[in-house]
Amino acid sequence: MRRLALIGNPNIGKTSLFNTLTNSYEYVGNWSGVTVEKKVGQVKKLNKEIIDLPGVYTLNPISRDESVVTTFLLEEQIDGLLNIIDASNFERNMQLTLDLLELRKPIIICLNMMDVAKKKGISINIEKLQSTLGVPVIPIVARTGKGIEGIYQALESTSQLEQHFTLTYDTPIETAIATIEDLLQNVAAEQRRWCAIQFLMGNQAIDAFLQNEGYFHKIQTIRTALANEIGESLSGAITNQRDSYIATIKNELVIQEKSEKQWTEHIDKVLTHPVLGVPIFLALMYFMFQATFAWIGGPLSDLLDRFVGGPFSETVYNGLTAIGASSFIIHLICDGIIAGVGGVIVFIPQIFVLFFFISLLEDSGYMARIAVVMDRLMEFFGLNGKAFIPMIISFGCNVPGIMAARTIEQPKERLLTILVAPFMSCSARLPVYALFGAAFFAKHQSLVVLSLYLLGIVIALIVTKLLSMTLLKNETSVFFVELPSYHMPQLKTLWRSTWEKGKGFLRKAGTIIFAGSVIIWLLSYIGPHGTNVAMDESFLAMIGGAFGVLFIPLGFGTWQAGASLISGFLAKEVIVSTMAIIYGVNEGVLSSTMTTHFNALSAYTFLVFVLLYMPCLATVGAIKRETQSTKWTLFATIYPFVVAYLIALVVYTIGNLFI
């Protein structure tokens, strides 16, 4: 076995196992048709690679990203499967395992969560399970790495293993399977039975795979005839027979004793409490922001800022002068690149802290509880509780937020979520708030930032309500969330997912923000009357001025604001870079310089506008990939501008009445 696929139910430690087994991994693009990232890792010590498949309950998909798994098994060459199952939830997990056993590929079953099972009073006769199913079964605790050695051994020893698992169904079903098998000439001989069974169960991914074959009509007729003959749904009939098989195994091999009451039960009672749940959630969010801005991230950012603005730029300046660089180069590097990229880089500590907490929420199992607690509210606005998760992730970055919308089964709800997720204030907008907050609202910075986050949520909900009543009238909606048991997230997994999310930001700093800084600096350096002109006479001032006129009613109709908003489309952080370049100072002094162009009210209005006005380039790309529709992508890009303008106008007008 050289290429293996790791497959299992969601939330049962698949990622932990993947991280433990592999020392390095890479993203190799996306799964075809959807944007679930395809992750391939190298197995430690062995020359094998593991492909991480999205978590599914069965091979019969009900949403787009679930169909990836079946399509993968049909189309790609793999030598074996690693099936991770949750020992504490044997019956449910066996459903998928039977689906996989019928595929007749070499398979190793990793019986995970042996510790949890033990606490629940469950013990499984592993040897007997192994001989019943005819495949290796390895007990493990993926989180601590216990038992992993067994997987390595199994991987090495079963290289030639063949597997002939057959579960015999009732005669009419078997007859149909045999007839279909004979027709499936384009499918590998070993997999025909599996393919036939999945087809009978109404697996849409199989239908899609076979529908262009000449015999498709024929097998469809067989399926309909069989359903009529047995008088119930085929998937129901097949599942029932599998269930009784699973029940037999369970009775023989699994012993359930009285379980200890788990301490998390009490916590869960409080966290999901219908009344207390919401304030607890808000308090946790507040704690998260405090840690990000005030306790950990903020101070670290200040340190970094002092370093970049002080010793670092001085050293570079002196170095460049010493080697006799031209003044153009010195200006480009010091005023353009260091000011622009540095102005954004200093926010990295805050962004990583925020991502760390979001990963913590995801990994601990609390995120699913939030979906339940928030469902009633979200339902009112035409969404379901699951839409809350993409929104929270969007606080980190809109791109993974939009991708997280894939867990929502209903296409219209998913589209709605994608359309409003960019209103969630992502971490890239944070530098802008931090900059203006320090300049105008030094005493109430946290409050101002919190108000913007809340405004983002409120606007998103209102827009959702309006859209769901007009453009996207909702069909019936399905809400189903699994609440995985709580567990202490593993530090390595936490770090990996924090890094996964944060590295995109670093990459942006090296590419878009770097390029943006150079272009903006050049535009500010060149004017109609030559180079090294006064900033007011540069091309940047002309372009910004033309755009800035739009914002006179909002109180910030300067060319500086106009220019930075245009560049902010590249990435929201570039707004800060642009301002740092325009005002030609490093960030420390930037705050005081800005007070000549803004007052407290217009500064707040500006922040409101920045919060809402347009998804950044990367987000637009994600929306295009997810919706696969140019029309909706254009809509998602343009309508927030209108919304932002209206809201900012309201804020500015009302504010003026009081000031």
Added chain:
Amino acid sequence: MDLHAVQLGEKVKVKDLQQVDALLMKRLNAFGIKEGCQVCMVQKGWFSGACIMECQGQKIGLRKKDLMNIKVEQL
């Protein structure tokens, strides 16, 4: 009786899933929730909010309107 009418902490047996939405039915089946299995209401949302129920040691969140389509009987 429908599942939503069950008291907190009371264990009941699922009797009929005919009225449940087809998509949701697939998911419920994958979770081992089908006619004859035992479920328990763990938490009820206010203002007809989503409820949490337990089945074979696993917890799931469902909406009131779907719970009302699941017919159950007392043990």
